[in-house]
Amino acid sequence: xxxxxxxxxxxxxxxxxxxxxxxxxxxxxxxxxxxxxxxxxxxxxxxxxxxxxxxxxxxxxxxxxxxxxxxxxxxxxxxxxxxxxxxxxxxxxxxxxxxxxxxxxxxxxxxxxxxxxxxxxxxxxxxxxxxxxxxxxxxxxxxxxxxxxxxxxxxxxxxxxxxxxxxxxxxxxxxxxxxxxxxxxxxxxxxxxxxxxxxxxxxxxxxxxxxxxxxxxxxxxxxxxxx
Amino acid sequence: xxxxxxxxxxxxxxxxxxxxxxxxxxxxxxxxxxxxxxxxxxxxxxxxxxxxxxxxxxxxxxxxxxxxxxxxxxxxxxxxxx
Numbered sequence: 001x002x003x004x005x006x007x008x009x010x011x012x013x014x015x016x017x018x019x020x021x022x023x024x025x026x027x028x029x030x031x032x033x034x035x036x037x038x039x040x041x042x043x044x045x046x047x048x049x050x051x052x053x054x055x056x057x058x059x060x061x062x063x064x065x066x067x068x069x070x071x072x073x074x075x076x077x078x079x080x081x082x083x084x085x086x087x088x089x090x091x092x093x094x095x096x097x098x099x100x101x102x103x104x105x106x107x108x109x110x111x112x113x114x115x116x117x118x119x120x121x122x123x124x125x126x127x128x129x130x131x132x133x134x135x136x137x138x139x140x141x142x143x144x145x146x147x148x149x150x151x152x153x154x155x156x157x158x159x160x161x162x163x164x165x166x167x168x169x170x171x172x173x174x175x176x177x178x179x180x181x182x183x184x185x186x187x188x189x190x191x192x193x194x195x196x197x198x199x200x201x202x203x204x205x206x207x208x209x210x211x212x213x214x215x216x217x218x219x220x221x222x223x224x225x226x227x
Numbered sequence: 228x229x230x231x232x233x234x235x236x237x238x239x240x241x242x243x244x245x246x247x248x249x250x251x252x253x254x255x256x257x258x259x260x261x262x263x264x265x266x267x268x269x270x271x272x273x274x275x276x277x278x279x280x281x282x283x284x285x286x287x288x289x290x291x292x293x294x295x296x297x298x299x300x301x302x303x304x305x306x307x308x309x
Contacts, residue, residue, distance in 0.1 A: 029256050033258065053281075
């Protein structure tokens, strides 16, 4: 959505409607014709404002789709696609997938082996610093408000959030994942699946492990455990 | 940036055409509207940048319907059906 065009479109449409009413009352066909034509211009600006997509985002979306295929191929070859443990190592700035439990201190970015444990760790430093630069967790915000601000308000991943906090686990349900976000979730390992727990981990200020994920009727549920 | 320029060009073209129609003394409102709709389709077809950045299908459908209604009305008027 582009607010400049939206505001301009609404203004032009309102002014032209006023002139249409005026021309009908004063029976002036020339003003009526010009006002209706201006209404078309206002409608065009309104439509552009509502449906606008920035050009660079298309290029990035294409690249992310290809990058996801590449990452998933690596996961397939390492045997981690279907059976893995998923952990966010906050201090190391890494999202880690491994076949067994692994200590964050033993992990380095990329593909590796610790003992008999295979892991793939993806750097997430930019992800966790950029998404939170304007909203610092220390400002006494609740997790729900924070996730709404970031995932709903700023990035439009979903329409709403439900958070249930237990002693050890936190369940986050993303209500009505948007079409754009859903288009990025076509592969087992995808950017949305990595971004959500990373953002949660950054808010909590500690590493977490993802214990459960599921997609139910357009809602995405992720349950995490503090480690 | 390019979108701003393209929208501005369309608005200027529209203004020029409206002024021309006023100067020739055109007083039928549907002429103004049908010329505007034609200009919209021609301009957004020649300059594809607006269409590539915004989804205009619904607006296309509405304007096409209005244009067809205007043309149908005028044809029926000429044929003295109405």
